[in-house]
Amino acid sequence: MMRISASFRGVQYLLLAVLLSPAANRLWAQKKIPTLCSKCIDERDGRIYIMTPDSCPDYASGYNKAYDFILTKINDKFRPFSFTTRANNNVFPGPPIAQQKYIDSFHLVEAGSGNKVYQIYLTEEPGLREYSGYPVSLPYGLAYNFQLHRVPKNKADAVIKNIVSMQKIGLFDKQVNTDLKPVPYRVFTDQRAKYLQSYDVSDPLIFNGINMDMEDSDEEADKFSMKEKLIKLWVQCYISVDSNWNSVDMPERMITPIALQTDKSLYVFSQTVVPASVKGGGSIDQFQGKIFDLSSASDYERLYNRVLQTFKEDLNATFQSLPLSTQPVSGLAPNQIRFQRKFDKSEVLKGFTGPYYELSTYTMIVWNGPDESHLGNNRIYLETDYLKKNYQNNQVFLSESTSLQIAVGKTGPYPEPKPEQYSAYEKAVRAAILEAVKKTTSRLGGQFINNIGKIK
């Protein structure tokens, strides 16, 4: 009897652990946290610069994403000869309040909307490209993602020392947002400064007040389970200031994570750009990538417009023909193309099974961007036009999102399709898009190489 009772207690603990673990797991949607080599971490003038060379074992294979280490980006601002501004009034605001009980007791509300505030959220470190200091809006289908990297033990103290020294700086890097409009019930400022602070995340009330959910890739389903006790989270905070660096509002409830200390290790955060995960609405991205290379164009603007016009015509033709057999939807935003097929027999799934009827919407966004691998590469996306001479947005990209529901009968409910049905549509959509690219390339006298139309 006692043995049974003990096992039951064991099961109870196990269940409790499983129930409590998701909150802690949200942050680390990584199968494995890679460990940086000592040579990845360069110490110069008391500042830490992190890079991931190919020779580093944990990054040699499988980690081909370009990482932007947030600590490095902040340190970059304080390099000799690097332009940044710093407050001289020694203002050290605290981090935005994370515990709900304090939010409630202080009656904190969102400035502007007046809505009650809840959790604080992660936001990306603004890139070099946008001068306003506010986060860059990524094109449709892309999202920012944070990842953790373990710092080797012999470098942990140096990293912490660097962060703590920057905490003592107070406000820095004040920037002006020209997009803001004054509102009558609020002290208006168009300036925002940054500062570093830390959270004691060993307190679950603080940890739970920080929404760690970020857009993530397919790894969402297989989350890394961190079996370490969380201690401290260092973050970059943002606050509205006036021209004299005096804060005029409460700290913004968006923070950028820099480093995390646990009872066993120290971790630093990197940010990168990943394809946005599918979220609700039954939509799925079926195609993403470069479709035209116009780098050899003599008159880029004219060619770009001509390519777009021709491509839209060809896309209309391929999406209206079998097997997709859709109808175009008009009245959309520029560079957005949409096709639909409503309650008609699916030609894609035609076969022994069925008959299937579909309710499908294909939405495509076409945009131009810089050369190189545009998708999934934060550094290039943010910095290519900054670094490159004679820079031009001369590549054309397309992102397609499909909303699909399939029913066996024409009437009745239209449930979500099965994976094999999705993949059948993915093949058809990909074939239709590439066929349109090929046709456009051919019509404009270009070459269709590696699924990209190179047109002069």
Next chain:
Amino acid sequence: MQTNSIRNFLGIFYLGVTALLGAYILLFQETRFLPIARDDASSSFQIIIPTFIAQLTIIFKWFANPPQSAGEEINLPKWVVIAPPILTLIILLSSISLIVIDNGTSLRGGEIFKNIVTFSVSILGATTIFIIARVFQEPKKQATAP
């Protein structure tokens, strides 16, 4: 109607309907031969099988070990025995034909099939099940003198 004839008729009916309908649903769901969704097919299967299998168990248990007094006459009108299974069979075949001919264009095939199956099982449950209970019952054991 002779008791043995009733037993044979009901035995063949239940075995045939259970096996053929079960296999038909399993094999041809989401095809042009039974254009209903997998969920509806699964629900229909779950309605039919437990009820019909229970009847089959009673029937085959009796056939496996028939009592000596098996040849007794039972005074029942013929329609009481034959009509419910035949009507049920007609209803089932008609509805399957209708769904197949419609091929998902205008009818809500899954819903119709599910309702028809429930209806058929209910009819048999209200009628033939009592006949089965009577003709396949085990003879009462006679008390033996101490």
